[in-house]
Amino acid sequence: MSSSPLAPTGTTANPPARPSLTVLGGFWSTATFAVARTLLAADPSLLLVRHDISGIREGVVRRVIRSGAGIVSDERVELRHGCVSCTLREDVLPTLAHLARTHPDRDLVLMLPEVVEPEAVAAACTHCLVDGAPVTDLVRIDSYVTVVDTEHLLDGLASTDDLRDLGIHAAADDHRTLADVVVRQIEYADTLVLWGTSPEGPFDTSRMSVLLQRMAPWATQVHVGADVVDATELSRQLRDTDRHRPETPAVLARGLEGYALGVHEPQADCGVVSTVFRSRRPFHPWRLHEALEAVNADVIRSRGHLWLASQPETVVAWEFAGGGLSMASLGRWLTAQPDDFWDHVSDQRRLAAALDWDPYYGDRHQNLVFVGLDLDPADLHRTLSGCLLTDAELADGEETWLRYVDPFAGCFPPIAVDTEGTVPG
Numbered sequence: 001m002s003s004s005p006l007a008p009t010g011t012t013a014n015p016p017a018r019p020s021l022t023v024l025g026g027f028w029s030t031a032t033f034a035v036a037r038t039l040l041a042a043d044p045s046l047l048l049v050r051h052d053i054s055g056i057r058e059g060v061v062r063r064v065i066r067s068g069a070g071i072v073s074d075e076r077v078e079l080r081h082g083c084v085s086c087t088l089r090e091d092v093l094p095t096l097a098h099l100a101r102t103h104p105d106r107d108l109v110l111m112l113p114e115v116v117e118p119e120a121v122a123a124a125c126t127h128c129l130v131d132g133a134p135v136t137d138l139v140r141i142d143s144y145v146t147v148v149d150t151e152h153l154l155d156g157l158a159s160t161d162d163l164r165d166l167g168i169h170a171a172a173d174d175h176r177t178l179a180d181v182v183v184r185q186i187e188y189a190d191t192l193v194l195w196g197t198s199p200e201g202p203f204d205t206s207r208m209s210v211l212l213q214r215m216a217p218w219a220t221q222v223h224v225g226a227d228v229v230d231a232t233e234l235s236r237q238l239r240d241t242d243r244h245r246p247e248t249p250a251v252l253a254r255g256l257e258g259y260a261l262g263v264h265e266p267q268a269d270c271g272v273v274s275t276v277f278r279s280r281r282p283f284h285p286w287r288l289h290e291a292l293e294a295v296n297a298d299v300i301r302s303r304g305h306l307w308l309a310s311q312p313e314t315v316v317a318w319e320f321a322g323g324g325l326s327m328a329s330l331g332r333w334l335t336a337q338p339d340d341f342w343d344h345v346s347d348q349r350r351l352a353a354a355l356d357w358d359p360y361y362g363d364r365h366q367n368l369v370f371v372g373l374d375l376d377p378a379d380l381h382r383t384l385s386g387c388l389l390t391d392a393e394l395a396d397g398e399e400t401w402l403r404y405v406d407p408f409a410g411c412f413p414p415i416a417v418d419t420e421g422t423v424p425g
Helices: 029-042 084-102 119-125 154-158 178-188 200-217 231-238 287-294 339-344 348-357 377-385 391-394
Strands: 020-027 047-052 061-069 069-076 108-111 140-149 193-194 219-225 265-269 272-280 299-308 311-321 322-331 366-373
Touching: 020 029, 020 119, 029 047, 029 108, 029 140, 029 193, 047 084, 061 084, 084 108, 084 119, 084 287, 119 140, 119 178, 140 178, 154 178, 154 299, 178 200, 178 311, 178 377, 193 200, 200 219, 200 272, 200 366, 219 231, 272 377, 287 299, 287 377, 366 377
Parallel strands: 020 108, 020 140, 047 108, 140 193, 193 219
Antiparallel strands: 047 061, 061 069, 265 272, 272 366, 299 311, 299 366, 311 322
């Protein structure tokens, strides 16, 4: 039997090329849709998928697919449950899979609704199966692009409004703030589009650009500020970039996995300061609690992880945006786990812990990043350093630390970790 001329003996024919998928998100939908239309203008063969979730709480979404020539389909979709995760699982992913099968030669753009975070899409693409396989078997995710409206960025980051109060919450149990959504859309992206210019002038536009770079230094930034947009150039900057790295952890887990959590740029650039605070010593729970207001007084965004002397086994996540601080458990430090647990965490976390291991503290440490306007990094570091245990308190040992008065007691219950070392949900 002769071998196929397309597949030499001993080799496997190359699998068919998968359509490229660009995931396009952003809270300001007018700017996001403008970018989507520009991409369609540059390549009319593109298929743009967009979901209107204004009726999601009634179990209804509207799915619109369009190309450069106009609307391909416009359908009302009824869901069994009214939430974003159900929309992703029951319609978004099946739609992408269907388009990839029926139009394998046409690339795709998925425009996310304004309150959807790209990380939720990435998780769904990885864990939710379509006909028994992940959607990534059919499409190649090229990039996660977040579009930011220059004029409204600072107001969005400073907003204390809840999505529920604004009437745009994505599910009955959606308790996020507007600022929560904006920062997570920015920080998960591998590409950021700063759309438009500030009405305050060029300096303020530059300040927004620096702010984005400090918040997400790992992302490529593209600025579109002219009244007339070069569609071909913007398409070149946003498509076929291969910027998405699926192995990159979620933002709050970056530090534990050995990735940079932020940049230390204590010298102001257009008024923007970014500073990293790291320490081996644990925080005294009462002193840290008393300093929370002062620590975040001039901060736009802070994130990271820490350890408290009174809860020495727990990795505590720290996340501040829109005037609100959230702290939760990220699981346990490896030094608090039996040796065989190391086999159940990622290679990256094992390597990061081993490279930075301390004979006394193990892998425990503080790693926090603060970004703000006209922030005084020296004063911030003095405040945080004053919350660490003193030499005398360190000498007392863990048995004494466990008896400290702890305002955070009960706030970080243990969480289950699956055999891949990831946190469920």
